[in-house]
Every structure is written in structure tokens, then in C-alpha cells.
Amino acid sequence: MREVQQKIDTMILHLGGYWRPLSGLARLLEEVGEVGGALRKDAQDELKEELLDVLVISTCLANQYAIALQQPEAEVGETKERLYFQIVEEAGEVARILNAYEGDKKLKRNRQGQSLQHHIEQLQRAVLSLGAIHHLNLFDSLFALIEEKSARDFGRFDHTPDPITESSVRAYQTHQSGRYWGGIPVKSFERFDRYIEREQHIERFYRIAGIEGLDGFVIQQKRDGLILPATLPVQEGFITTFEQYGPETFLVIRPDK
Template structure:
């Protein structure tokens, strides 16, 4: 599954980058509805295609939150398509509820459960695998050809959307350090930290969800010449406890890593 996530990530980068999460969510719900349409019409060809689309889009959402998915196997006790489809719709709705709190106007509950996004995305994929198995589809065997087809057919179709999982800062840092990290936009030489904070939208999202989602840190690559600090790094970045900045050097690069302390 980890290698499949990497291949889907490479495909998405090739096509122009990830959708904004709420746009990805809209596509997930659309495809879940199309699975229902294929089941209703008893169209097995369409069903295979829609199940693969649900699997790929849900994997993209997992990638955007640096989630490492586990392999989903079918539940042999599940024998009815309707029950598995209801599970797919229910779990897609749970993904929607969480992402609306992460990315939309809905506030996070104080009782938000750590790791819940991964659990519900994996439940979506388990329902997909059950439906595929009931209909004799070897979904994993067909995903590779889907990736090849989309990489050639859809190249240049989508506009590039900045995303904290695709920024050069985090991609470079993760070549040195493994973990669940997001990254900031490219900093300008001599840029004031407070000014960088004003135009850096990813950091606010990170601070909102890092604790509940279990992200390991937020990566900012030091420009050359370096940042200009007014008061302190934490103050200029508007960080509140329990977050602080750790400075790391890897190769020729200097990184500021915003991490939860304690």
C-alpha cells in the first residue's frame, strides 16, 4: 500500500498537483454516488471504474494529511452489495464531517478523536475492496493501468494548486527525515518572518489540526540570505504553546521545524 500511495502521489504531481481538500472531498462524494448509480444499473464495467476512482481519490486525501494507509482486505462475512455500499456512503460522510472541520468553517470539537481521518478513509477503502471482490474485480491489479492511463490522458488538465504536502521545503526535508510533515511556501531572501507568516496559509491549517491529526511538524526552509527576525521566531510566526521552532541543518539546507513540545 505504501508503494501504491507513492505511485498515486507521483501521478498527481505529474498532472499538476493535488486539489484543495474540500474539492477532493466533493470528488469523493461524487464518485461514491456514481458507484451507487452503477450498482443500480447493474453496470459492472462502470462499477469497476468508479470503485477505482473512489480508491484513488481517497488515497489522495490520505496523502495530503501524510497518512500512511494500511492494506484493506475484504470481510468474507459481508455478502450483500447493499450493505457494503451503505458502509461506503456512511464512511465517506464521516470523512466529509472531519474535513469540513479541518478545512472549512466548522470548528473542531474539543473531543475530536486522534487518527479518526485515517480510520474513516481506510473504512471507505475496505468497502471499495468488498464491492470489488463481490464482483470479481482485482482492484489492485487494475490500479496500475489506471495510473498509466490518467498520467497520459489527463496531463495538463488540472491547474496547479499549492498544497503543504507538495511544497519543495517538505519534499527536500523528507529526503533526510521520515515522518508526517507539512511544508511552507518558498521564503524570499531577507524576508521578515512576520511578513512570511502573513502570506503563508499552510501554517495556520497545520496549527489547527496538528495535535488531533498527529502531524509531526511543519517545515520552513531558511532562504539565502536568511530570514529577518523582529522579536523572536515563535512570536513572529504567531505560535502559541505548545508549539515551538527547532532548527535543523541537513546538507546545505537549514530548516525551521514547528513542532509540538512536551
């Protein structure tokens, strides 16, 4: 599954970048509806296409929260109707969580085992199981779809800044593995408080990190970069560390576990 996530990440960057999470959610729900339409019409080729789209978009959402998905195993003994109901149910749970993370729903700490990762994995398991009933080898087709889209449609999507694609986190993860988001580039001699005002994702990180298990928020420091106060004003429950890797310096905000 790690290879699938990496290939989809490369494809999405080739196409222009990730959508905003709520936009990605809208696309996911659209494709779930189209799966239902293909089932109602008994359109096999259309069903395969829509199931693949659900796999791709749900994996994109997982990537945006630095989730390492587990390889789903197809279930046996379920009917196609019950599997479709499960797809709808799990897509609804993904919507509930993302509305709390990114929308205006009140954020509540998830019940044990009810993280975004859990529901995306359950959704993908139901998708693969439904494909198996229809004798569709979705994983083989998924790799072919990724290769096809990666070979064309360059820049198809408008670029949307995302904390999983910032150069800071990509550079940091050449030195450390884990579940990290990254901050936008620092301006020369920029005060830390001004940087935090410009950075649109740090507040999201504070809300989500403890629930989804994010390891840190990475800011790449330049030689003429941030002007830092004696005490960094980070939210209660978080700490800061400085890490040096050769010529590269990173300021990392971490949950105080």
C-alpha cells in the first residue's frame, strides 16, 4: 500500500497538486454516488472506473493527513448491496470527521479506533470486496490508471498549497521518517509572529495532531530566516525543537506527549 500511496502522490503533484480536503471530500462523495449509479445500471466497465476513482480520491485524503494505510483484504460472504451500503456509511464517517477538522462541525475527540485512517481503510476494503464480487482486479487496474494519468494531463488541477507538499516537509523527510506537515517558505528576516500569521495550516495542525497522531509541524529555517523570540509562542500541549542536518536547520513543533 505504501507503493500505491507514493505513486498517487507523484501523480497528483504531476497533475498540479492536492485539492483542499473538503473539495476532495466532495469529489469522494460524488464518486460514491456514481458507483451506485453503475450498480443500478449493471454497467460493469463504468463500475470499475468509479471504484478506481474512489480508491484514488480516498488515498489522496489519507496522504494529506500523512496516514500510512494498511493493505486492505477483500471480504468474502457479503452481498454487493451490503458492500455498497458499507461504502456509503464509511464515506459518511469520513465526511463527519473532515467536517470537524476543516469545516464548522464541533470537533470532538474520536472514539478509540474511529480515526480518519480507520474509516478510509474500511471504505477501501469494501471497495475491493465489491470489485471482487464483479471479478475486477482493482489493484492491477489502479497501477495502470496511475501510469496513464501520470503520462498526460500535466498541470490539470490548479495548485493549492498543502502542508503535505511544502518543500520544508519534503526536505525534512529525507532525514526523518514519520507523519509530518510542513510550513510555507520563510521570508528573509521574518518575525516569528508574522510568519505564524501568514501560515494557514498551523492552527489546523494544533486541532488535528493529537487525534490523528501527527508527529510534528516542520518549518525550514534559513540563515537569514526567522527572527525568533526568547520563548516561542506555541499552543499549550506542544513543544518546539531545533534539528540540524548538515547545512539544513528545521524548527519542529511537536505534541508534548
